[in-house]
Amino acid sequence: MKLDPETKKAGTEPFNFMISEDENYNQEHYEMVGEAITDHVYQLLEEQLHMHKLPVPSDYRFEHRSFVFVTKDVFVNTEKLLVLVHGSGVVRAGQWARSIIINDSLQAGSMVPFIKKAQELGYAVLVTNTNDNDRFLNGKRIVIKGSSSPKEHFDFVWKNYVRDCKCKHVAILAHSYGGLLIVEMVEKYFSEFKERVFAIAFTDSVHSITGQKVSKKVSDFLQKVSINWVASDLPLDTAVKTPHNEITRLSAGHEKHEMTTWSSFHSLFRFFEDRYQHSREKQEL
Numbered sequence: 001m002k003l004d005p006e007t008k009k010a011g012t013e014p015f016n017f018m019i020s021e022d023e024n025y026n027q028e029h030y031e032m033v034g035e036a037i038t039d040h041v042y043q044l045l046e047e048q049l050h051m052h053k054l055p056v057p058s059d060y061r062f063e064h065r066s067f068v069f070v071t072k073d074v075f076v077n078t079e080k081l082l083v084l085v086h087g088s089g090v091v092r093a094g095q096w097a098r099s100i101i102i103n104d105s106l107q108a109g110s111m112v113p114f115i116k117k118a119q120e121l122g123y124a125v126l127v128t129n130t131n132d133n134d135r136f137l138n139g140k141r142i143v144i145k146g147s148s149s150p151k152e153h154f155d156f157v158w159k160n161y162v163r164d165c166k167c168k169h170v171a172i173l174a175h176s177y178g179g180l181l182i183v184e185m186v187e188k189y190f191s192e193f194k195e196r197v198f199a200i201a202f203t204d205s206v207h208s209i210t211g212q213k214v215s216k217k218v219s220d221f222l223q224k225v226s227i228n229w230v231a232s233d234l235p236l237d238t239a240v241k242t243p244h245n246e247i248t249r250l251s252a253g254h255e256k257h258e259m260t261t262w263s264s265f266h267s268l269f270r271f272f273e274d275r276y277q278h279s280r281e282k283q284e285l
Contacts, residue, residue: 034090034098041094041101041110045069045127049115056129056156057146066132066147068157069093070125071115074165077124080276081167084111084127087176087206088150093129096175097258108262114173117269124167130154130181150181158185163192169279171199171272175261179205179228180212187218194221199275201268202228202247203261209246222247227271229264231257237267 045051046069053067074081091098100109107113111127118125130150135142147153162170174182179202186193186200205228209219223245229252232240236253250267252260261268 033102037098037101038092038095041092041106041112042069044110044112045094045115049112049119051115051125051127054161056144056153056160058160059146062145064135064142064144066129066144066153067093068129068161069127070161071119074124074126074161076166077122078166079169080121080123081162081165081170082118082123082125082272083162083170083172084114084125085130085154085172085174085178085182086111086128087178088131090131092132093127096261100258100262104259108259113265114261114268117265121269121273123171124165126157126161126165128154128157128178130178150177151184154181154185155188158189158192168196168283169198169276170196171201171275172197173201173203173261173268174205175203176257177206179203180207183207183209183212183214183218183222186222187212187214190215190218190221198225198279199272200226201264201271202226203252203264203268204229204231204257205247207247210243219245225275229260229267231255231260236263 049071051069051071054070056066056068086093086096094111095101095109096111097109102109115125115127129147130153133144133148133150133153135144146156172182182200182202200222209222214222226247228247228249230240230249231254232238232251233255234240234251234253236251238251240249240251242249252264254260254263
């Protein structure tokens, strides 16, 4: 894609990966941009959305630690909590897709608009950082204890932070591999999820109820409280063929995997609010 020089505006040119004949240099340049994006998104979460970090693990004796971002009301909000879980790869807390941030917009590829909307609706918010698993010092990889893998990271966050939240109603939004991770956690902490989690929204999740050998009680629970918005060329919210015993699939209204969370934005929050009202009504009976 090339822009007419006469109509170019500052900041509107698309990202250009091929800036050199040296492929290694191009890749290094791309990764440097990615690291800058990570720092910028962290800054937005702290300065624009007034979130703060909680360490993973919380023991300050560990030199190398990861962290999550939370809103200031995370331990005092007694009503609603939204937990955001990105997919695998290079993305870090606050990002859905680095490639979308680079090639489309921060709005479409980051969690910023989701956090803003959640806060408007009265949710406390917790943003996981499941891919932050190690540090490299002097060419040596140092694994972060308590966050050595996405599973260990979320496990720590659930046991040490979500459990301590006073929110009676917990919702989860998980993209791609994050969906597989959540299914595993529901299996592990089923009684807690059943008691507190009123809605789980997946966006093009890569989980498999059959492949992960999910128990019937977990499968039934997930089918009751969850929807998976999947990549599709069908209009948004159109029913997509769903395998037996799987979570209901609806079209995300976009064929690109990385765009499914942003393209489903309004549907996701409608789903959360509908499920929340249902949960409140059930509680009052």
